[in-house]
Each structure stands twice: as structure tokens, then as C-alpha cells.
Amino acid sequence: MSAATRSRLRLPRASTALAVPVALGAATFPSFLPVQPVALGVLLVLSLGVALVAARRIASVGPRLTIRAQQGAVALGGALTAYVAFLALTTQNAMRARIGMDPLSPIDVGVALGTALVLVGATRGVRWAWRHRAAVSRRAVAFVTGLALLTFAPASAQAAATTNDQVLLATSPVGAVRAYAGLADAADDSERARIAVERLTAAGGLTRGHLLVAIPTGSGWVNPEFVAGSEHRFGSDVATVSMQYDSRPSWVAFLLDRDGAVTGARALLDEVLLAVSSLPRSQRPQVHVVGESLGATAGQAALTAPDAGALRDAVCSTFWLGTPGGGRTGLPRETLAANVDDPIVHARPSMALVPTDEGRPWLPLVSFVHAGADVVASLAVPAGSGHRYGAEQPDRLQTCAAGASTGTA
Incomplete structure (x- = not known):
């Protein structure tokens, strides 16, 4: 295999194709509760970012692949993504049915994808503004970013105070x-x-x-x-x-x-x-x-x-x-x-590195992050x-x- 016919796996389309099923699997990994649409969008972006960085670093020190091998990687990634998506949908709907929630709808999927796109767009916008700080004040970027993040806390506190049923x-x-x-x-x-x-x-x-x-x-x-x-x-x-x-x-x-x-x-x-x-x-x-x-x-x-x-x-x-x-x-x-x-009762910080004693599915770090998302959504479920x-x-x-x-x- 000559060097002229090889290309590194780090090419965006190949690395992305292989990172997407891994990210999707991590974002939908079973936890305490079914993942909520908005949380799914956030977890998708977080998982995809980590998976892309890992895939490209591995590719940078790995063997070169031919164009055909790259195409095979893309095809494999697509097939794995379809399989993981089907498995995730089946698993999440089973979890939802167990506690009396409706199955995921196309609207739910749209909300998750929309959340992911908004986060990706916002992240890129902040990165662009930060790099072009000659034209955009760094303080303005930091202020807008901080304001967007802090908006949720006052809204939550106000909801607690005004919805005092x-x-x-x-x-x-x-x-x-x-x-x-x-x-x-x-x-x-x-x-x-x-x-x-x-x-x-x-x-x-x-x-x-x-x-x-x-x-x-x-x-x-x-x-x-x-x-x-x-x-x-x-x-x-x-x-x-x-x-x-x-x-x-x-x-x-x-x-x-x-x-x-x-x-x-x-x-x-x-x-x-x-x-x-x-x-x-x-x-x-x-x-x-x-x-x-x-x-x-x-x-x-x-x-x-x-x-x-x-x-x-x-x-x-x-x-x-x-x-x-x-x-x-x-x-x-x-x-x-x-x-x-x-999750308020059963989640532990040790879940980041140690499996729980309850026999539930577990992955290092992934289960810990999911437990955090479950804590946020722990009231968005039926009673019981x-x-x-x-x-x-x-x-x-x-x-x-x-x-x-x-x-x-």
C-alpha cells in the first residue's frame, strides 16, 4: 500500500462517522430515568465533542488508510449509527413505558436535535467572537455567555416562588x-x-x-x-x-x-x-x-x-x-x-469510577453524567x-x- 494512496482517518467525515454512534450510545445510555429531550440534546453535543476529540487523536497516531478504507469507515459508521439509534429508541421507550410515560414522539426527537443544533451554533458563535475580539469585546462575549447561563437559575427560583401552589x-x-x-x-x-x-x-x-x-x-x-x-x-x-x-x-x-x-x-x-x-x-x-x-x-x-x-x-x-x-x-x-x-436518593459521586450495588447498567463517567441529568429531570416524571x-x-x-x-x- 503506497503512501500516495493513503489518507489519515482523521479526515472530518471519517472521524465523525465513527464518533457519531459512540456519542449517540453514550448520550442515550440507560440511567435512573428516561432521558428528557432537552437533556438528550445537551448530552449529544457533549458526547459528540468528546468522541470527536478522541477519534481524531487516535487517528493522528494510527495507520494511514486508503480511500476505500475511509469510505468503508464512513459506511460502517452510518450502519452503527442506525443500529444504535434503533437500540436507544427501543430502550428509552421501554423505560418510559415502565413508569407510565408516552413513547418518544417525532416532536421529542426534534426538540433534542434542535437543542443540539442551538448549542453547537452558540458554541461556534462564542468561539468566533472570542477569536475576533479585535472587533468584538472579550468582555461583551463573556457577559453574553454568562447571562445566557445564569438565566435558568433566576427563572427556576422565580417559578418556585410564584407557582407556590x-x-x-x-x-x-x-x-x-x-x-x-x-x-x-x-x-x-x-x-x-x-x-x-x-x-x-x-x-x-x-x-x-x-x-x-x-x-x-x-x-x-x-x-x-x-x-x-x-x-x-x-x-x-x-x-x-x-x-x-x-x-x-x-x-x-x-x-x-x-x-x-x-x-x-x-x-x-x-x-x-x-x-x-x-x-x-x-x-x-x-x-x-x-x-x-x-x-x-x-x-x-x-x-x-x-x-x-x-x-x-x-x-x-x-x-x-x-x-x-x-x-x-x-x-x-x-x-x-x-x-x-x-437519582436524588441513589446517585453517588463514586458512580464516576465505581459501579453501583444495584445491578443497573454502568459506564465510567458516562453514568455519572447521566445521573446529573436525571437529578435535573427527577420531577418531570409521573408520581411513583x-x-x-x-x-x-x-x-x-x-x-x-x-x-x-x-x-x-
Whole structure:
């Protein structure tokens, strides 16, 4: 084979043809949850970029190929891409069917491809502007790029604040008691907790057989499904009280101010304990502490603090839903709810290099990146999967006395 008839594999069309099926396979590799269309577009661009760099570096030190060999590589790449696309579509649709989601539609595929094209175009535009900074200010490029990235965070935070469909501010259809205090009620955690318990007391919450202290997520959200389920189980003989301690989404509060969540949870628990302990022992309701997501982490930390002995003695049972990292307290009558596909519970940083113990498909680094995408999309799934927990969960709440009252509907 003469040197004149050879060409390196690093030619764009050959390297791209072989990199595309690898990138597609990595972008659609099975994870905790079905990949969402926008996330698929992002993963495609990320995977393709890495695959192209790797393919061209390998080609630069590899043997030269003839023109016919290059054509064969392109044909092979096309065939592999078609096969991987079929396998990915089949696998993703099976995952979606398992949790009650519709199959991927042409619109979903279009959204994924459109997202990928927008990202590629934006990346090339930024690179061009950076290289031509004589004509375009470097500061302007950095500002526009940063503004585009930061747009999502305020939008997310605003959504959490304005879509506050706070179930505890609505009237119970079965006559149960609901009480809530938000950030607008007071700036201080202790004062806000006092207001929440005052509202609970004024509504007759301390006269009910069961008192649920709900530690909310970072934005102050209380799961309406759990409230509805508990009221279905206990009827009017249940009261639920909660207090907002932050306005940011849970993942932001978890990363930036986890201690603030614990402080808020402790303030509410202390105020509830004070109110309950003022009643004759025979008239005290069973106190149940319920926490979801960051609320579970905060509630667990508040109850296991060295000086929380009185709190632990006053609590009948605890219920933790979707605890980040799968934490628990070990206290009596503790119940955990953890969907098998909830990345908030099961994902670990070690997934980057070590397979999980759950027997799920795994690839180094790839599975870790997918877990991050799953965390972002963990609420974009039906109840009972991902990080969403349904109205059936309160049926598992443990009570302290056999034959405890179930209330009346």
C-alpha cells in the first residue's frame, strides 16, 4: 500500500462517522430515568465533542488508510449509527413505558436535535467572537455567555416562588387542619415557627389525634399528594403544620445553605413541642415528623442533634421521602420512601469510577453524567417514579397506639 494512496482517518467525515454512534450510545445510555429531550440534546453535543476529540487523536497516531478504507469507515459508521439509534429508541421507550410515560414522539426527537443544533451554533458563535475580539469585546462575549447561563437559575427560583401552589394554604376537603407560615410572615425562623403554631392552635389542630409536622423542600413546598393521602387515611382527625425556611429550589439550598434548612426545621419542631407539651398528656396528639428531599435531610439533622432528646421523646414516628443520599436516623417507627429510580436518593459521586450495588447498567463517567441529568429531570416524571412520591405513601405512616383513631371523612 503506497503512501500516495493513503489518507489519515482523521479526515472530518471519517472521524465523525465513527464518533457519531459512540456519542449517540453514550448520550442515550440507560440511567435512573428516561432521558428528557432537552437533556438528550445537551448530552449529544457533549458526547459528540468528546468522541470527536478522541477519534481524531487516535487517528493522528494510527495507520494511514486508503480511500476505500475511509469510505468503508464512513459506511460502517452510518450502519452503527442506525443500529444504535434503533437500540436507544427501543430502550428509552421501554423505560418510559415502565413508569407510565408516552413513547418518544417525532416532536421529542426534534426538540433534542434542535437543542443540539442551538448549542453547537452558540458554541461556534462564542468561539468566533472570542477569536475576533479585535472587533468584538472579550468582555461583551463573556457577559453574553454568562447571562445566557445564569438565566435558568433566576427563572427556576422565580417559578418556585410564584407557582407556590401551597396545599396548606387551601381548605381541607375533609375538615382536617392545615397551618403554614411563609417567609413573608416573618424574617426570623423562630418568629415564623411561632406564627405557624399559633395558626395551628387557632384552627384546632392540637385537638386532632394526629399532628404532622411537615419539613418542606427548599422552596417551602409541601407535597400535596402526601397531605391528601394523610387526610384520606385519618379524615378530619389530622392536622398538618409547616414553615418555609428558604425560597430557593432544594438543590440550591442544599448546596449553599443546608444549615439554614436544619435551623428552620429545628425552630418549627421546638415550637410544636412547646405547644404539645402544654396539654395534659391524655389530650396530646400523636406527633409525626414528615420530610421530603431537603426537608428529610433537615428533619433528620434536627432530630439527631445532641440536644434534641426532648424532641425525640415527643415524636411518635418519622417519615422521610426521597432523602438525598438515602440517609436515615435509626429512631423508632421510622419509615423511608425511596423510589428505585430516584437519582436524588441513589446517585453517588463514586458512580464516576465505581459501579453501583444495584445491578443497573454502568459506564465510567458516562453514568455519572447521566445521573446529573436525571437529578435535573427527577420531577418531570409521573408520581411513583423519580423524585415524585404519591398519595399512597401516608398509608405506611406508623402510629403509636394499636387501633389509633382513623378519624372521620
